Amino acid sequence: MKLLITKSKSVLMTIACISAMYVSAYAQSPRIQLTSIEHLSAKASQTVDVNIDERLIQITAKFLTDPDDAEVRKLVNNLKGIYVKSFEFETDNVYSTADVEAIRSQLRGPSWSRLLNVDSKKEGQIEVYVMLEGEKIGGLAVLSAEPREFTIVNIVGPVDLEKLASLEGQFGIPDLGIQSPKSNKKKNEDQ
Amino acid sequence: MRSALFKNCFVVSLMLVLVAPAQAKGDDFNSVVKMIEQFYHVKHESIPFLARAGMKAATTAAKLKGGTARRIAEAGSVKLAVFENQSFEYDGEVTQFRNSLNAALNDTWTPFVQYLAPIDKEQSYIFLRAAGDKFNVLLVTIESKEATVIQITVSPANLALLLKDPEGMSKAITDEATINDQE
Numbered sequence: 098m099k100l101l102i103t104k105s106k107s108v109l110m111t112i113a114c115i116s117a118m119y120v121s122a123y124a125q126s127p128r129i130q131l132t133s134i135e136h137l138s139a140k141a142s143q144t145v146d147v148n149i150d151e152r153l154i155q156i157t158a159k160f161l162t163d164p165d166d167a168e169v170r171k172l173v174n175n176l177k178g179i180y181v182k183s184f185e186f187e188t189d190n191v192y193s194t195a196d197v198e199a200i201r202s203q204l205r206g207p208s209w210s211r212l213l214n215v216d217s218k219k220e221g222q223i224e225v226y227v228m229l230e231g232e233k234i235g236g237l238a239v240l241s242a243e244p245r246e247f248t249i250v251n252i253v254g255p256v257d258l259e260k261l262a263s264l265e266g267q268f269g270i271p272d273l274g275i276q277s278p279k280s281n282k283k284k285n286e287d288q
Numbered sequence: 289m290r291s292a293l294f295k296n297c298f299v300v301s302l303m304l305v306l307v308a309p310a311q312a313k314g315d316d317f318n319s320v321v322k323m324i325e326q327f328y329h330v331k332h333e334s335i336p337f338l339a340r341a342g343m344k345a346a347t348t349a350a351k352l353k354g355g356t357a358r359r360i361a362e363a364g365s366v367k368l369a370v371f372e373n374q375s376f377e378y379d380g381e382v383t384q385f386r387n388s389l390n391a392a393l394n395d396t397w398t399p400f401v402q403y404l405a406p407i408d409k410e411q412s413y414i415f416l417r418a419a420g421d422k423f424n425v426l427l428v429t430i431e432s433k434e435a436t437v438i439q440i441t442v443s444p445a446n447l448a449l450l451l452k453d454p455e456g457m458s459k460a461i462t463d464e465a466t467i468n469d470q471e
Contacts, residue, residue: 268452
């Protein structure tokens with residue numbers, strides 16, 4: 098009986114360790130889990146969901162041959178995923194702080210950094226986070242929380258922040274009015 | 289005797305497991321059409337009736353573009369089902385149809401874009417899957433009084449354009465499917 102209890106304890110410990118490792122790895126992923134806010138679709142007047150995985154991105158990078166698309170092709174070339182979830186509501190405050198927190202909490206890991214010098218032309222709160230893998234950007238998350246809109250854009254893979262704005266309005270990414278850190282800096286110097 | 293019975297059962301089960309996904313994959317277009325019919329209690333209409341209206345719209349669209357509209361679908365690949373002048377009202381949660389659709393297709397198709405606008409009574413879904421060196425695109429559009437289900441095969445180059453501009457290209461696909469399928 099004692100042996101059984103000891104064995105059970107060690108099995109539980111092993112499960113706990115594996116779970117902790119899994120959660121840790123999951124928290125460090127540049128892919129944000131959006132299932133926790135799925136319930137907002139039932140309350141929203143508009144819901145947009147876009148999923149572009151690595152295979153589809155590679156096709157885009159290979160087959161967008163128009164010279165006008167050269168910059169976009171270069172930008173998406175090494176990406177591993179583009180995911181967008183956007184909700185629009187008829188009235189204010191339909192989504193809760195807990196809904197926003199469910200996303201923010203994933204961006205508090207040590208690999209994620211919040212970019213403070215990127216802001217929006219539009220009103221509302223826009224937070225831009227980058228995940229660093231060594232010195233390179235491994236992913237990006239844009240969280241836009243307006244009274245009647247809640248949007249999350251998650252780009253997995255190395256993103257060129259200077260050219261990020263050129264992706265807006267394409268690949269299902271909404272136009273959030275994001276300015277590059279460089280243009281933002283210049284604007285501040287001019288003032 | 290028992291062993292032989294067990295062996296036969298195993299073989300039959302194995303065959304069912306191997307055959308079922310293949311059948312589901314081949315018949316997803318019809319499954320989606322049936323799903324809409326059952327969910328909204330509607331019936332899809334014959335294509336020739338629609339084609340006449342589509343033809344007029346296409347000619348206008350081509351003129352506006354200043355020439356012939358570009359062909360997106362691979363020749364002969366268009367499957368089309370249309371529901372017209374029927375009610376797509378549903379009392380339950382707006383997400384219920386989407387959930388059923390995703391549950392039916394997610395094993396073999398990748399959900400690319402999903403758009404729900406319950407106040408405007410609009411739903412649009414684009415699913416993708418590989419088909420050899422080409423791709424299948426399944427486009428489901430539901431509005432308050434009409435719905436369209438389109439499946440086409442596209443080249444990787446046209447898929448890239450769809451990925452870049454889902455809204456514009458899905459409209460172009462709908463226009464083309466309701467025109468060229470009858471040519």
